[in-house]
Amino acid sequence: MTLLPCTVLALLCVFGSGSATLIVGMDYGGVPLWINRLLGEPSVLSLQGRLDRAWFRANNPQVCPQECDCPIQWPTSLYCDHRGLADIPSPLPERTQYLFLQGNNISSLSSSSMTNITGLRWLILDHNQLQSESLDQVALQNQTQLRYLFANHNHLSSVPGVLPAGLRQLRLAYNQISSVSPDAFQKLHNLTLLLLQGNRLQTLSEGDLKGLINLNLLDLSGNLFSSIPKHLPLSVQQLYLSNNSLSELDKDSFEGFFQLKYLRLSHCGLKSHGINPQVFNVSSLVELDLSYNKLSTVPTVPTSLQYLYLEANQIQGFNLTSLCREVGPLSYSRMKILRLDGNKMTHQQLPPDWVFCLRVLQSLYI
Secondary structure, eight states: OTTHHHHHHHHHHHHSOSSEEEEOSSOSSSSOEEEEGGGTOOOOSOOTTSSOHHHHHHTOOSOOOTTSBOOTTSTTEEEOOSSOOSSOOSSOOTTOOEEEOOSSOOOOBOHHHHTTOSOOOEEEOOSSOOBGGGBOHHHHHTOTTOOEEEOOSSBOSEEOSOOOTTOOEEEOOSSOOOEEOTTTTTTOTTOOEEEOOSSOOOOOOTTTTTTOTTOOEEEOTTSOOSSOOSSOOTTOSEEEOOSSOOOOBOTTTTTTOTTOOEEEOOSSOOBGGGBOTTTTOOTTOOEEEOOSSBOSSOOOOOTTOOEEEOOSSOOOOOOGGGTOSSOSSSOOOOOOEEEOTTSSOOGGGSOTTHHHHSTTOOEEEO
């Protein structure tokens, strides 16, 4: 029953009207996929089982590989997903701009398989068997129009070294990545989303992410970091680091992140004595997730923070100075949602004047 709303919404998003729609209930590395109808972007839902392929081919004058579907309504799209393919179909039609290859057994990507197309915009290779050593760098480098590259759930051991400069989204979640190839991101000035969660990264060197001057969302959750990695792009507004073993947060962990709005640090084993009181002194911060850690006190957060998630810790009470430096007509917290459920405190342990500090609070869970 819980899947029904997502399924219905997904179908409405695909077939409904509007300039931009959202695909939900599907795995694209954990971040939903927006479709811009004004750009003619097609559905990402599989066509397999949704139409009569014989009828479709009889009424479609375009050349189409036998392993794929080429819908009339999206003439630049090629659906070859979930077909048990070991290789990319060849030759690919020159018109191909959207290539869907997810859910196959493809282990390599060669330049010869892509040589026939030059206008590719989307390449989705999720849930295949791709390996770094069998990934021809030239095959990607020559795709100068490529904007979206998805290779989640494969067997990559490193971030590809040569990527098209026009990329806007790169999704490499749930691979075996332990390193970033030298200068991989050097020219990716247009990249806004980078998903690297569920990999084996332990550290990032100074030049690893150099070039990502417009990166908005960076997901490094579920890796092997023991501290906040240095040299992250300062343009990031959404930074996800949950499910890493972070022993402490230094004062300068987020120094210079003047645009940071959403920070996730759940399931990191954090303890209160390892958190510097000034570490969250980021005035742009809107949401902070510290749930499922080992905190015994509420950390000091900026008064501008609106959403604070501290559920499932070991907190027994808190001092108002963690949320409000002082209480007055103009000095109060902008907190809207505060979660303290799953801790070791009750309503009776709230400070007596908490309502004057949290005067715009909408929801308190305790």
